[in-house]
Amino acid sequence: MATIGRVPEIEATKEDFDSYLEHFERWLAANEIKDEKKQTYLSCVLGPTEYGLLKGLIEPIKAVELNYAELTETLSRYFKPKPILIAERFRYYQRHQSQGETVADYILALKRLASTCEFARFLDDALRDKFVCGLTGEAYHRRLLSEKDLTFKKACDIALGLELVHRDTIELSGHAERQKGVHKVSDARGEKAHRSHTFFRPVLKVTQEQSSPHLKAKLLEMWGR
Incomplete structure (x- = not known):
């Protein structure tokens, strides 16, 4: 029977074991x-490296003697030891929106931090409270704190x-601002062009010694008369 998809070898030291295991189990279900065959797969x-590690964890028992659930539980305990609850919640409550971080991020x-905090039925309230308190920006706080019956989803949407x-x-x-700058440059160029085409007539004082008919003719020619 042809299989659906392909599952690569797991290298648990390079990836999250729980995420891999979830992917692997979806592959098992699809196929x-x-x-009784899951343990073999x-x-x-x-x-x-991982197979050698598994053998070391279960010795003197052999891998073929354990079922799929026992093998995955053994590997999960090693690669993903149960976290200390108070430490996980401390990290969660210390998390604020970073500079430049988007609301979506x-x-x-x-959500990722809350997944190990065991909030259970209090999860929505815990996410809402921390989300509102952790946002950076007074505009967010003013808007959200004025909202009645605020849920986490509603807070996120707002x-x-x-x-x-x-x-x-x-x-x-x-x-x-860019358009304003363009208009300023255009106005400045227009003013410069206007000044360059404006003709200023020179004002000359002609002394009696310089008032020869020839000089007067030159001056009249300059003035366009």
Whole structure:
């Protein structure tokens, strides 16, 4: 039977084991691999280093003597040890929006941190509270703190909208300033051209000694008379 997709060998030292395992189990389901075969497939996708590590973790038992669930649990405990809850929540509550970080990226960061905090039914409230407190910018706080029955999703939608308006305002202001600069340059060039075409007649004082008929004729010629 032809298989759907391809699962590469796992190198747990270079990637997140839980993410790989989730991908691998989806592949097993798509290809309708039976439970008794899953252990064999898992052994095949382990890289040499990871397979040697597994053997060391389960000795003196052999890998073929354990089922799929026992093998994955052994590997998960090693590559992803259970975190200390208070430390995970400390990191979560210390996370604020960084300089230049978009609202969307901040939302994603909070969700990732919250995934190991075991908030359970309190998850939505915890995300909402930290999101509002951690945003950088008084405009966000003024708007969100005035909203009744605020949920995490609603807070995210409002903040994303405010960010978009702020970004558009900056872009429009920049465009207006550039247009203003163009008009200034154009006006300056027009004024310069006007001055260059303006004829200023010289005002000469002719002394009695210089008032010869020849000189007067020259002056009249200069003045266009």
